[in-house]
Amino acid sequence: MVLAEHTGGQVSEGTHELIGKAHELASVLGGLTEVALLGRADLAGQLGGADIVVAVDHPALSEYLPEPYERTLLEVLAQRSPRLLLIAHGTVGLDLAAALSVRWDAPLATYVSALEIEEGTVTATAQILGGKVLVDIELRGERAIATVLGGAFGAEPGQSPRDAEVVHLAPPAGLDAPRMSLRQVFEADGGDLDISSAEMLVSVGRGIESQDNMEIVEDLADALGVPLSASRPVVDAGWLAKTRQVGQSGLKVKPRVYLALGISGAPEHLEGMRNAELIIACNTDPGAPIFGVAHYGTTVDLFDLVPELVGKVRG
Amino acid sequence: MRIVVPVKAVPDLVEEIELNEDETGIDREYLTFVLGEWDSQALEEALLLKDASGAEVVAVGLADDPEIDQILYTALAKGADAAVKLADASGAARSGPAGIRIAERAALLSGYLEAQPADLVISGVQAADDLEGQLPPTLGALLDLPHVSVAVSVEIDGGSAIVRQEFAGGRSHELQVEMPAVIGVQSAHQAPRYAPISRIKQAMQTRELTEFTVSLPATGKGAVVRRMHRPEMSGHAEMLTGNAGAVADQIVDLLRARGLVKG
Numbered sequence: 175m176v177l178a179e180h181t182g183g184q185v186s187e188g189t190h191e192l193i194g195k196a197h198e199l200a201s202v203l204g205g206l207t208e209v210a211l212l213g214r215a216d217l218a219g220q221l222g223g224a225d226i227v228v229a230v231d232h233p234a235l236s237e238y239l240p241e242p243y244e245r246t247l248l249e250v251l252a253q254r255s256p257r258l259l260l261i262a263h264g265t266v267g268l269d270l271a272a273a274l275s276v277r278w279d280a281p282l283a284t285y286v287s288a289l290e291i292e293e294g295t296v297t298a299t300a301q302i303l304g305g306k307v308l309v310d311i312e313l314r315g316e317r318a319i320a321t322v323l324g325g326a327f328g329a330e331p332g333q334s335p336r337d338a339e340v341v342h343l344a345p346p347a348g349l350d351a352p353r354m355s356l357r358q359v360f361e362a363d364g365g366d367l368d369i370s371s372a373e374m375l376v377s378v379g380r381g382i383e384s385q386d387n388m389e390i391v392e393d394l395a396d397a398l399g400v401p402l403s404a405s406r407p408v409v410d411a412g413w414l415a416k417t418r419q420v421g422q423s424g425l426k427v428k429p430r431v432y433l434a435l436g437i438s439g440a441p442e443h444l445e446g447m448r449n450a451e452l453i454i455a456c457n458t459d460p461g462a463p464i465f466g467v468a469h470y471g472t473t474v475d476l477f478d479l480v481p482e483l484v485g486k487v488r489g
Numbered sequence: 490m491r492i493v494v495p496v497k498a499v500p501d502l503v504e505e506i507e508l509n510e511d512e513t514g515i516d517r518e519y520l521t522f523v524l525g526e527w528d529s530q531a532l533e534e535a536l537l538l539k540d541a542s543g544a545e546v547v548a549v550g551l552a553d554d555p556e557i558d559q560i561l562y563t564a565l566a567k568g569a570d571a572a573v574k575l576a577d578a579s580g581a582a583r584s585g586p587a588g589i590r591i592a593e594r595a596a597l598l599s600g601y602l603e604a605q606p607a608d609l610v611i612s613g614v615q616a617a618d619d620l621e622g623q624l625p626p627t628l629g630a631l632l633d634l635p636h637v638s639v640a641v642s643v644e645i646d647g648g649s650a651i652v653r654q655e656f657a658g659g660r661s662h663e664l665q666v667e668m669p670a671v672i673g674v675q676s677a678h679q680a681p682r683y684a685p686i687s688r689i690k691q692a693m694q695t696r697e698l699t700e701f702t703v704s705l706p707a708t709g710k711g712a713v714v715r716r717m718h719r720p721e722m723s724g725h726a727e728m729l730t731g732n733a734g735a736v737a738d739q740i741v742d743l744l745r746a747r748g749l750v751k752g
Binding site for chain 1 (some may be wrong): 499619631654732736741
């Protein structure tokens with residue numbers, strides 16, 4: 175079973191990625207692929223890739239909210255008894271998967287990049303420690319949960335123009351009195367420029383070490399006349415605006431050139447930039463995962479490289 | 490108003506991580522451990538709430554975690570009112586390949602929280618070595634408390650917490666959550682404050698860590714680790730050679746060929 179995610183009436187690409195993979199696994203087990211659609215039963219038409227769409231509607235589900243979604247999904251799991259529940263590793267997955275592991279009593283693998291069924295057992299590969307270590311795990315028992323890294327599986331196999339069978343389930347009791355409520359929705363702050371439309375990005379990661387050092391990369395971006403972007407730790411530290419964040423919880427970019435300075439290449443960052451046409455990475459750690467997606471790399475220290483680049487660009 | 494902040498250290502991601510010989514776990518001997526980055530953000534958000542409303546902030550760690558004394562003294566040096574070290578009454582060393590398993594961690598913390606309830610439990614949304622789940626929702630489910638993760642700000646309004654939950658691409662929701670509640674912090678609304686070494690050393694000399702023992706119940710099934718390994722890169726970058734000047738030349742050539750540098 176896949177938990178469908180949707181925003182503004184659009185089912186997410188991640189949902190299709192999971193449906194495609196679910197089909198592959200279901201066929202090994204001789205079972206079906208079901209998609210749990212909470213709150214917007216009218217979107218079932220976008221879920222043709224599923225065998226069955228299990229829809230639950232209730233006013234409390236109209237926008238994502240942790241508690242009503244958790245209660246409802248638990249009810250769906252109780253009624254449909256899937257062998258495996260797949261959720262995308264994002265905000266919803268971070269809210270629900272571990273809680274459901276407790277409540278549904280099912281082992282969980284988180285941040286999964288590979289999934290198979292081997293002799294009836296679900297096996298997963300999870301990424302830990304910023305993608306530096308992969309863990310092959312067995313999820314034993316009658317049921318299991320996995321949160322899946324975005325982009326781990328293709329979206330195309332999960333898409334289909336046909337109509338899936340829709341089953342409507344009644345919402346569980348208690349949705350009318352949740353212990354939380356949604357007060358306001360804030361759309362992404364348009365404000366600043368849109369890095370996803372830039373031809374080239376100078377992107378900086380943890381390797382920049384401090385806010386004081388940011389000015390050397392700002393200088394480089396300025397010399398090249400292109401925007402500065404960053405990985406999540408730099409944005410969380412407050413050194414650059416959220417609108418400049420590249421990655422799973424930021425923006426996906428596909429520039430002609432992506433210059434990664436001091437970025438190790440954690441999976442959630444790679445998800446945001448791996449399709450750039452030319453990736454040049456600078457990191458003093460020769461084992462940094464960024465070198466697995468970059469076209470060119472160097473282990474020269476960025477504090478030595480950047481001033482040299484600025485000098486040569488300015489001529 | 491009492492805020493409990495579960496904290497732990499994780500291997501420093503800047504370093505190379507070695508695996509043990511049979512590839513079932515991480516070789517911890519030469520690792521440097523640092524306070525988890527999300528726990529650091531969570532502690533900061535709790536301290537900001539203390540600054541704003543005078544809440545009591547208690548940092549809690551597990552006695553069997555690496556570097557836990559250092560972590561707790563640092564929390565005190567940053568302004569936490571108290572720090573608690575939790576031990577498992579059975580004394581059994583139970584841990585998984587990547588440290589103490591989330592189910593056991595959460596069970597120990599739940600035992601503590603049942604005895605010493607908090608209005609808010611604020612922890613990092615995740616930890617770099619999470620394998621089988623994240624702490625805040627696990628705690629929420631065990632204690633049957635409302636829980637919200639990926640929080641980027643927390644405020645108090647009467648008996649409720651006002652939480653900003655962030656989604657991919659910067660969209661966010663503002664939630665009103667009844668307390669007691671568990672919150673998983675992605676980032677504090679200000680960058681974490683710095684505690685100078687001198688203040689941490691002072692805390693080590695003048696403050697005490699409270700010890701608390703909990704009986705850990707048998708935990709259920711979990712994932713079984715077959716093997717840990719490093720990612721095989723399907724491709725690899727062509728590495729540019731030479732010193733900084735030579736590498737810079739090669740990069741500028743690549744950019745010039747694409748019309749991104751003039752000349």
